[in-house]
Amino acid sequence: MAAICRFGMRMVPNISDIIAQCRNKKQLVQGPHIAEFEQEFLRVLGGRGRVRAVSTEYGRMALYFILKALNIPAGSEIIVPALTFWVVPEITRVAGLKPVFVDVDPHTFTMDPKAVERAITPNTRAILPTHLYGMSCDMAPIMALARKHNLKVIEDCAHSLGATYNGQPAGTFGDGSFFSFQGFKPLNTYGGGLAWVRDADVAKKVWEFADSEEWPSEKRVESILRAGWWQSTFIRERAGRDRPGRAQTFARVHRANAAPREGLRRDARRRAGRYGPARS
Numbered sequence: 001m002a003a004i005c006r007f008g009m010r011m012v013p014n015i016s017d018i019i020a021q022c023r024n025k026k027q028l029v030q031g032p033h034i035a036e037f038e039q040e041f042l043r044v045l046g047g048r049g050r051v052r053a054v055s056t057e058y059g060r061m062a063l064y065f066i067l068k069a070l071n072i073p074a075g076s077e078i079i080v081p082a083l084t085f086w087v088v089p090e091i092t093r094v095a096g097l098k099p100v101f102v103d104v105d106p107h108t109f110t111m112d113p114k115a116v117e118r119a120i121t122p123n124t125r126a127i128l129p130t131h132l133y134g135m136s137c138d139m140a141p142i143m144a145l146a147r148k149h150n151l152k153v154i155e156d157c158a159h160s161l162g163a164t165y166n167g168q169p170a171g172t173f174g175d176g177s178f179f180s181f182q183g184f185k186p187l188n189t190y191g192g193g194l195a196w197v198r199d200a201d202v203a204k205k206v207w208e209f210a211d212s213e214e215w216p217s218e219k220r221v222e223s224i225l226r227a228g229w230w231q232s233t234f235i236r237e238r239a240g241r242d243r244p245g246r247a248q249t250f251a252r253v254h255r256a257n258a259a260p261r262e263g264l265r266r267d268a269r270r271r272a273g274r275y276g277p278a279r280s
């Protein structure tokens with residue numbers, strides 16, 4: 001398993017040039033770069049089946065559209081981890097479904113498959129694992145349960161672009177997954193989200209839902225970019241990227257902060273013995 005560290009802002013280094021080019025071409029809001037991004041995302045993430053990536057305004061909207069497109073009957077139970085971002089159960093509720101909370105594994109903080117098994121009822125229709133803090137959930141037993149009980153699996157990958165489980169990218173196990181590109185996510189594009197969907201018909205519906213949303217005005221996009229620029233300026237300053245003298249201090253603090261987490265992962269692997277070989 002490869003986990004993704006969540007520390008700091010991650011943007012492509014030439015983001016200012018890219019934004020300037022889009023502005024010059026009057027493509028700050030819409031343009032061919034959205035489809036290009038989706039294609040590239042698919043290429044990097046991979047996955048079997050007739051998969052499709054659809055951009056959305058937020059990661060949470062991608063979840064909402066996936067839930068709607070899967071046509072899950074109203075009132076159905078959806079299993080969510082007790083430790084996740086609050087919008088995840090809230091969006092399932094807004095979609096007319098009933099979030100059922102299950103506990104997390106105390107060693108990994110991700111959804112405990114045994115707790116999932118206990119929570120399944122005749123009314124359960126889907127499992128929604130969150131790959132929390134860049135750490136993949138234990139997907140083999142979760143997928144086995146889904147197959148046994150004929151449940152959909154929608155992976156929350158807001159924290160985990162780049163994480164893998166037994167060599168397979170998080171987000172490519174289930175029927176769909178969603179990603180967030182807000183600040184402090186593995187890829188920061190100053191906001192936005194993306195739905196990864198396996199089935200072509202479901203993907204078409206997700207695309208139609210996303211496409212029917214109103215596009216933001218250019219003014220709104222400019223204000224988002226300004227806010228993002230200020231945030232990244234602040235973080236860069238703190239990180240010392242522009243002041244090499246501070247970079248070493250930053251790296252030292254970063255390593256010290258990461259150490260307990262590394263210990264946790266080693267401990268989790270030793271105890272559980274169910275994850276694949278350690279990857280650096």
Ligand SMILES: Cc1ncc(COP(=O)(O)O)c(C=O)c1O
Pocket residue numbers: 058059060061084085087088130132156158159179180181182192193
């Ligand atoms: C675990 C998790 N899931 C989902 C989301 C939702 O992503 P977005 O804010 O892009 O809607 C977040 C956002 O912080 C998150 O941390």
